[in-house]
Amino acid sequence: MAIWGMGWIALAVAVVPSLRGRPWPLAMPVFFVLAGLCAILVGPLRMDCSSILSAVCKSRYDAGAASWHFYAHAWLSVGIKAFLLLTGFAFARSAWPSRLARLVLGGALVLLAAGIVTFFLHDSFAPYQGLEERLWALVAQAWALVCATVLILEATLEPGALRVHEASLRRHAPGELAAS
Numbered sequence: 385m386a387i388w389g390m391g392w393i394a395l396a397v398a399v400v401p402s403l404r405g406r407p408w409p410l411a412m413p414v415f416f417v418l419a420g421l422c423a424i425l426v427g428p429l430r431m432d433c434s435s436i437l438s439a440v441c442k443s444r445y446d447a448g449a450a451s452w453h454f455y456a457h458a459w460l461s462v463g464i465k466a467f468l469l470l471t472g473f474a475f476a477r478s479a480w481p482s483r484l485a486r487l488v489l490g491g492a493l494v495l496l497a498a499g500i501v502t503f504f505l506h507d508s509f510a511p512y513q514g515l516e517e518r519l520w521a522l523v524a525q526a527w528a529l530v531c532a533t534v535l536i537l538e539a540t541l542e543p544g545a546l547r548v549h550e551a552s553l554r555r556h557a558p559g560e561l562a563a564s
Contacts, residue, residue: 389423392416392468395531402534403478411474419467426460429453468524469495475531484534495523 396416403409432454433441444450472492479485502516 385427386424389420389425389427391528392420392423395528396420399531406478407480408474408477412471412478415467415471415474419464419471422460422463422467426457426464429457429460431457464524465499465520468527469499471531472527 393416396413399416400410400413403412430453432444432451435442435445441450445454469492472488472495476485476489476492479488
Protein backbone atom coordinates (compact mmCIF):
# COMPACT_ATOMS: atom_id res chain seq x y z
CA MET A 385 0.00 0.00 0.00
CA ALA A 386 2.87 2.37 0.75
CA ILE A 387 4.34 1.85 -2.72
CA TRP A 388 0.91 2.40 -4.26
CA GLY A 389 0.57 5.62 -2.25
CA MET A 390 4.02 6.82 -3.32
CA GLY A 391 2.95 6.16 -6.91
CA TRP A 392 0.01 8.55 -6.52
CA ILE A 393 2.32 11.17 -5.02
CA ALA A 394 4.78 10.70 -7.89
CA LEU A 395 1.91 11.14 -10.37
CA ALA A 396 0.97 14.38 -8.56
CA VAL A 397 4.50 15.71 -8.99
CA ALA A 398 4.55 14.66 -12.65
CA VAL A 399 1.21 16.26 -13.51
CA VAL A 400 2.08 19.73 -12.11
CA PRO A 401 4.02 21.02 -15.18
CA SER A 402 1.27 20.02 -17.62
CA LEU A 403 -1.33 21.98 -15.63
CA ARG A 404 0.61 25.26 -15.41
CA GLY A 405 -1.20 28.13 -17.04
CA ARG A 406 -4.61 26.52 -16.51
CA PRO A 407 -7.29 27.36 -13.97
CA TRP A 408 -6.85 25.58 -10.64
CA PRO A 409 -3.40 24.20 -11.53
CA LEU A 410 -2.73 22.59 -8.15
CA ALA A 411 -6.15 21.11 -7.33
CA MET A 412 -5.61 17.81 -9.13
CA PRO A 413 -2.06 17.26 -7.79
CA VAL A 414 -3.19 18.05 -4.23
CA PHE A 415 -5.94 15.43 -4.45
CA PHE A 416 -3.42 12.88 -5.79
CA VAL A 417 -1.09 13.66 -2.86
CA LEU A 418 -3.94 13.28 -0.35
CA ALA A 419 -4.96 9.95 -1.91
CA GLY A 420 -1.32 8.85 -1.75
CA LEU A 421 -0.99 9.83 1.91
CA CYS A 422 -4.19 7.93 2.75
CA ALA A 423 -2.83 4.86 0.93
CA ILE A 424 0.48 5.07 2.78
CA LEU A 425 -1.30 5.36 6.15
CA VAL A 426 -3.87 2.63 5.48
CA GLY A 427 -1.19 -0.07 5.16
CA PRO A 428 0.03 -0.19 8.77
CA LEU A 429 -3.48 0.40 10.16
CA ARG A 430 -4.67 -3.15 9.73
CA MET A 431 -8.21 -4.33 10.34
CA ASP A 432 -8.82 -6.66 13.31
CA CYS A 433 -10.81 -9.05 11.14
CA SER A 434 -12.76 -9.09 7.89
CA SER A 435 -16.22 -7.61 8.22
CA ILE A 436 -16.94 -9.07 4.77
CA LEU A 437 -16.19 -12.68 5.72
CA SER A 438 -17.07 -12.81 9.42
CA ALA A 439 -20.52 -12.11 10.85
CA VAL A 440 -18.96 -11.72 14.32
CA CYS A 441 -16.55 -9.11 12.98
CA LYS A 442 -19.35 -7.25 11.22
CA SER A 443 -21.43 -7.16 14.40
CA ARG A 444 -18.40 -5.84 16.36
CA TYR A 445 -17.90 -3.18 13.69
CA ASP A 446 -21.59 -2.20 13.73
CA ALA A 447 -21.59 -2.04 17.54
CA GLY A 448 -18.52 0.21 17.61
CA ALA A 449 -16.48 -2.40 19.47
CA ALA A 450 -13.60 -2.72 16.99
CA SER A 451 -10.21 -1.12 17.57
CA TRP A 452 -9.43 2.44 16.53
CA HIS A 453 -7.13 1.27 13.75
CA PHE A 454 -9.96 -0.80 12.28
CA TYR A 455 -12.07 2.37 11.90
CA ALA A 456 -9.05 4.42 10.75
CA HIS A 457 -8.42 1.82 8.02
CA ALA A 458 -12.05 2.06 6.89
CA TRP A 459 -12.05 5.88 6.83
CA LEU A 460 -8.69 6.12 5.08
CA SER A 461 -10.02 3.73 2.43
CA VAL A 462 -12.97 6.06 1.91
CA GLY A 463 -10.49 8.96 1.71
CA ILE A 464 -8.54 7.25 -1.08
CA LYS A 465 -11.72 6.78 -3.11
CA ALA A 466 -12.98 10.32 -2.48
CA PHE A 467 -9.69 12.05 -3.30
CA LEU A 468 -9.19 10.04 -6.48
CA LEU A 469 -12.76 10.86 -7.55
CA LEU A 470 -12.10 14.55 -6.85
CA THR A 471 -9.07 14.48 -9.16
CA GLY A 472 -11.46 13.89 -12.06
CA PHE A 473 -13.55 16.93 -11.19
CA ALA A 474 -10.41 19.05 -10.63
CA PHE A 475 -8.95 17.97 -13.98
CA ALA A 476 -12.23 18.72 -15.77
CA ARG A 477 -12.17 22.23 -14.27
CA SER A 478 -8.52 22.74 -15.24
CA ALA A 479 -9.01 21.61 -18.84
CA TRP A 480 -12.39 23.32 -19.37
CA PRO A 481 -13.76 23.99 -22.08
CA SER A 482 -12.00 21.21 -24.00
CA ARG A 483 -13.62 18.02 -25.24
CA LEU A 484 -11.36 16.06 -22.89
CA ALA A 485 -12.67 18.05 -19.92
CA ARG A 486 -16.27 17.20 -20.81
CA LEU A 487 -15.35 13.54 -21.22
CA VAL A 488 -13.53 13.41 -17.87
CA LEU A 489 -16.39 15.25 -16.16
CA GLY A 490 -18.89 12.74 -17.59
CA GLY A 491 -16.72 9.85 -16.38
CA ALA A 492 -16.37 11.38 -12.92
CA LEU A 493 -20.14 11.85 -12.68
CA VAL A 494 -20.74 8.22 -13.69
CA LEU A 495 -18.23 7.04 -11.06
CA LEU A 496 -19.86 9.28 -8.45
CA ALA A 497 -23.30 7.83 -9.25
CA ALA A 498 -21.89 4.28 -9.14
CA GLY A 499 -20.22 5.04 -5.80
CA ILE A 500 -23.46 6.36 -4.33
CA VAL A 501 -25.44 3.34 -5.57
CA THR A 502 -22.90 0.82 -4.24
CA PHE A 503 -22.76 2.67 -0.91
CA PHE A 504 -26.50 2.28 -0.39
CA LEU A 505 -26.69 -1.24 -1.85
CA HIS A 506 -23.46 -2.44 -0.18
CA ASP A 507 -25.15 -5.07 2.02
CA SER A 508 -27.08 -6.54 -0.91
CA PHE A 509 -23.75 -7.44 -2.58
CA ALA A 510 -22.80 -9.68 0.37
CA PRO A 511 -21.25 -12.50 -1.65
CA TYR A 512 -19.44 -10.04 -3.94
CA GLN A 513 -18.18 -7.34 -1.56
CA GLY A 514 -14.52 -8.23 -2.08
CA LEU A 515 -15.07 -8.12 -5.84
CA GLU A 516 -16.50 -4.60 -5.51
CA GLU A 517 -13.27 -3.40 -3.84
CA ARG A 518 -11.08 -5.00 -6.47
CA LEU A 519 -13.09 -3.52 -9.33
CA TRP A 520 -12.71 -0.10 -7.76
CA ALA A 521 -8.92 -0.65 -7.53
CA LEU A 522 -8.92 -1.54 -11.24
CA VAL A 523 -10.75 1.70 -12.04
CA ALA A 524 -8.20 3.65 -9.95
CA GLN A 525 -5.33 2.08 -11.87
CA ALA A 526 -7.04 2.84 -15.19
CA TRP A 527 -7.38 6.48 -14.08
CA ALA A 528 -3.64 6.59 -13.32
CA LEU A 529 -2.93 5.18 -16.78
CA VAL A 530 -5.12 7.83 -18.41
CA CYS A 531 -3.36 10.61 -16.47
CA ALA A 532 0.06 9.23 -17.39
CA THR A 533 -0.97 9.00 -21.05
CA VAL A 534 -2.13 12.63 -21.06
CA LEU A 535 1.18 13.62 -19.46
CA ILE A 536 3.13 11.84 -22.18
CA LEU A 537 1.04 13.46 -24.90
CA GLU A 538 1.48 16.90 -23.34
CA ALA A 539 5.23 16.35 -23.03
CA THR A 540 5.59 15.28 -26.66
CA LEU A 541 3.82 18.32 -28.10
CA GLU A 542 6.14 20.78 -29.73
CA PRO A 543 6.58 23.91 -27.55
CA GLY A 544 5.05 26.14 -30.24
CA ALA A 545 1.94 23.95 -30.56
CA LEU A 546 1.58 23.83 -26.78
CA ARG A 547 1.79 27.65 -26.50
CA VAL A 548 -0.84 28.05 -29.25
CA HIS A 549 -3.11 25.57 -27.46
CA GLU A 550 -2.70 27.30 -24.08
CA ALA A 551 -3.29 30.71 -25.67
CA SER A 552 -6.51 29.50 -27.30
CA LEU A 553 -7.74 28.27 -23.92
CA ARG A 554 -7.05 31.67 -22.33
CA ARG A 555 -8.75 33.62 -25.16
CA HIS A 556 -12.11 31.93 -24.70
CA ALA A 557 -14.42 32.62 -21.81
CA PRO A 558 -15.54 29.69 -19.61
CA GLY A 559 -18.43 27.84 -21.20
CA GLU A 560 -17.37 28.90 -24.70
CA LEU A 561 -15.98 26.26 -27.04
CA ALA A 562 -12.35 26.71 -28.06
CA ALA A 563 -11.41 26.29 -31.71
CA SER A 564 -9.55 23.04 -32.30
